[in-house]
Amino acid sequence: MELSTRDPKLETRNFFLLSTLLLSVLFSPLDSLAQNQTRGVFRQSRILMGTSVEIIISRAHPKTAEKAMEAAFQEVERINRLMSHYRPESEVSQISRHAGKKEIRVSPETLEVIERALYFSRLSGGAFDITLGPVFRLWDFRGGKIPDGEKLRENLKRVDYRRIKFDRSRSTVYLDDPRMEVDLGAIAKGYAADRACLVLKKEGIENFLVNAGGDMRAGGRKEKEIPWTVGIQHPRLRSHFIARIQPQNAGIATSGDYEKYFLKDGQRYHHILVPSTGRPARECQSVTILAPTAMDADVLATTVFVLGSKKGFALIEDLPGVHALIVDRRGSVLLSPKWPAGVLLPP
Ligand code: AMP
Ligand code: MG
DSSP states (O other), rough: OBBBBBOTOSSSOOOBBOOOSSSEEEOOOGGGTTTTTTTTTEEEEEEEEEEEEEEEEESOHHHHHHHHHHHHHHHHHHHHHHHHHTTTTSSSHHHHHTTTOEEEEEEEEHHHHHHHHHHHHHHHSSSOTTTTHHHOOOOOOOTTTTOOOHHHHHHHOOOOGGEEETTTTTTTEESSSTTOOOOOOOTTTHHHHHHHHOOOTTTOOOSEEETTTTEEEESSSSSSBBOOOEEEEEESSOOOOOOOOESSSSSEEEEEEBBBBEEEEEEEESSEETTTTEEOOOOOOEEEESSSSSSHHHHHHHHHHHOOOOHHHHHHHHHOEEEEEEEEETEEEEOOOOOOOSSOOOO
């Protein structure tokens, strides 16, 4: 299936969005009554993990919903304390600070996320790499500056996921080179969404949607006969959707070149980098992934974005329950071959 999203009016403005919600949860006009508890829909957003995290619960008892919501937000905050590289005391910061010196004992959660990241790094031949930090930092998307080529080459030597060593039995992680760093920016939000969902279920909630800055996980249904519906943002027209998706007990995430970017000499420089060159990936405008978990959807959206449609579709082909919607660099919308019937709707 192919539709066009090209538009001549586009690309006229530079801008930088720290935490754009890539996917939006769509509600009918009646949903402005979301807080109307007689309908049993509860919706709350908080700024966590440097983005807006939204939890929606439907068809639950108000008391149960309130308690579950609070517990789920606490869980997101707990994950952030473990994994944020902006927090000096997080486990991830400790791993980076002791790079080349000593291994760090980490929680099962941090180990799980790092192992999963490494699994996808190997699977993609390095298109996904959580050691990109030293190169990523050279890009100033707000200031619109391209890094110096020499400095970029120098810092690229510090990027290599194969030099992350871990020991599952002792739950330790070690970076082989003192100049290496770990950045879970392309996986931790998805994981946090999954953890929040676990907590909601444990608290007795069956129908929920958690959106951690565009990395989402849906459970159950919005209403008895109506599934959760998520709008896929047009990569070049703000506030426009290219399609709607109805995920059924699945994770969904989008990576786009319109989140953090600047334009220079007609070129778009954005925040999803090819780890082998340290420069922005050029194959896609946006990639939306449906997957069994939000963590996998989060990682794979970034990974397929780097790989492009041909290699990206090949990568996900054998992954159960994983599907991709790609807006390629020309603006064409491509669906992976086994895209499930009924999940995609017109905008
Ligand atoms: P996302 O918006 O989920 O695609 O994640 C993008 C963020 O992940 C960036 O802001 C970087 O911190 C980091 N990142 C960029 N490119 C990659 C990559 N190829 N592999 C892993 N992380 C990346
Ligand atoms: Mg991602």
